[in-house]
Amino acid sequence: MHGNNDAVHLIASTEERRPYKVYTERNLDSIEQFLALPEDMQFDIRVVASVLPFRVNEYVVNELIDWSCVPNDPVFRLMFPQKGMLQPGQFDTMAKLHRNGATAEQIKEAARKIQHSMNPHPAGQLALNRPMVDGKIVSGMQHKYRETALYFPSQGQTCHSYCTFCFRWAQFIGDDELKMAATEASTMHAYLKQHPEVTDVLFTGGDPLVMKTRLLKEYLEPLLAPEFDHIKNIRIGSKTLTFWPYRFVSDDDAEELLALFSKITASGKQLAFMAHFDHYQELKTDVCKEAIKRIRATGTMIRAQAPLTRHINNDPDVWVKNWETQLSLGIVPYYFFVARDTGAKHYFEIPLAEAYEIYRQAITRMSGLGRTVRGPSMSAGPGKVEITGIADINGEKVFCLRFLQGRNPEWCYRPFFAKYDEKATWLDQLEPAFGEEKFFFEDEYQAMFKAADTAAA
Structure with a gap:
């Protein structure tokens, strides 16, 4: 596939630059x-946009x-x-300020x-995931799972x-105390x-591809x-x-970016583009399909996930339809997530039992190529927990669960069971089944928190 670079170059050079607004x-x-x-819908949007981050561009519009x-x-x-993304009392408070002409500072x-x-920071990401070099915390980096480190370039x-549901919304509201960002690539390299x-x-953000290619290269x-x-x-x-x-x-640096992708894959490393498609409507445009072709032509694998x-x-x-469209474009369906317990979760959340049924009904209609999707998966504090089924065992209805990733790798793929709860939407709302007092990982997980507190002190 690397031989297509010249073709990519020629196509890109004939495209007219699209201004970004x-x-x-x-x-x-x-x-x-x-x-x-x-007008009432406009007002509602303005009110909620003064609390939750809002940004959209003309292509999306x-x-x-x-x-x-x-x-x-x-x-x-x-x-x-949307109005429902704030709790009623929260919306009323903000709406009153807007109607009464409150100052920007009051709002x-x-x-x-x-x-x-x-x-704003779910799953213990600030308390537990922060790596250190020479006794100092590496800002803008997380290391939750043994084999995988996350990096947040500033x-x-x-x-x-x-996205209105974004679990990293706290990065975008201008509060430095809630940001995770790194300013020096050298510190990340030293840690690795x-x-x-x-x-x-995993380079993440925000979105690292808002960066110019010359910065990404560093x-x-x-x-x-x-x-x-x-x-x-x-x-x-x-x-x-x-x-x-x-x-x-x-x-203006599209070709340079694709050349960087080709250089990485030619080095023998796998470059995985972790795409995010919430709905098949996002895949409908010709320019999106062309972009996918160009990325794949560099030898980069595209995987897709969404909550x-x-x-x-x-x-x-x-x-x-979302997964079938992805497959037709050469994208590998990857994760089916449960909406994170942050932000406007009350607006987006779906009970775990319903989530599992939606997943089951969808996955059983896919061919083997489409059954690469793992889920429903909760990216919770202890790790990525998958609901593998709902069963009746010895007269007790239970959720069947397992870790796909864990803070302790030994937790992974070990089945455990929770009492069936038709209203539960997250791991911490579940109780152990069969009379157990706690889940098998809880003591060790709590010990990790204590160790992190001691280290921070």
Whole structure:
């Protein structure tokens, strides 16, 4: 596939540069379609956008959203804040401030209180996941699972657009205390040299592909040196194929980016593009399909994941079409997540029993190639916990669970059971089955917290 680089170069050079135009809370009135919405809907969006981060670009507005279906269009709900994303009391507080002409500072202060109540950093990511070099915490890096380290380059701590359900929303609200970002690539490289057990590095954000290629090279190219031979897989977590596929087609450094991808794969390392498609509607444009072709032509593997979210994709038919479309474009369906316990979770969450049934109905309609999707998976504090079934064992109805990843690798693929609860939406709402007092991993997990507190002190 590497032989296609010349073709990619020629195609890219004939494309006309597409200007990138972004809209935020401050210039909502610049969106023609927004101004055509009913005034009460416009007001609701403004109110919620003053609490939850809002950012969208003209490609999404003009080519992905079907405005004739608003407010039920899935991409509209994915991008534009909805009234129900705040609890009734929270919405009323913010709406009153807006109606009474409160100052920007008063609105910001009230919003901060709500934001800090929305579990901005779920799964213990600040307390437990922070690696150290020479006794100092490596800022902007997480190491939760033995083989995989996550890195948050400071230049990638935004996205081309923001998903309303994003579990990393706290990165985008301007509160430095809630940010995870690194400013020096050298510190990451030093940590990786000291940890040969790490085989995978995931560059994430925000979205690292908002960065110019020249900056991305500073992080990625050193990993091709012999001292990093233990790094077998480089992953880039990005939703750019949905939000700005022109990044790979007509941006001024699109060719340079594709050349970097080719250089990585030619080195013998796997480059995995961890894409994110919540709905098949995101895959419909010609430019998205062209971008996918170009990425794959570099030898890069594209895997796709997304959470199950109410109001956007809580229908097995949507997932079947989503996965089938991905397969037709050469993308590997990867993870089917449960919506994280953060932000506007109450708006998006779906009981685990319902999530499992949606997954089961969808996956049984896929061929073997499409059954690569793992889930429903909760990225919880102890690890990634998969619901493998609902069963009746000795007269007790239970959830059958296992770790796909764990803070202790020995926890993985060991089955355990929780009492069936039709209302539970997250791991911490489940209770052990069969009269057990606690799940098998709980004591060790709590000991990890204590050890982290001691180290921080």
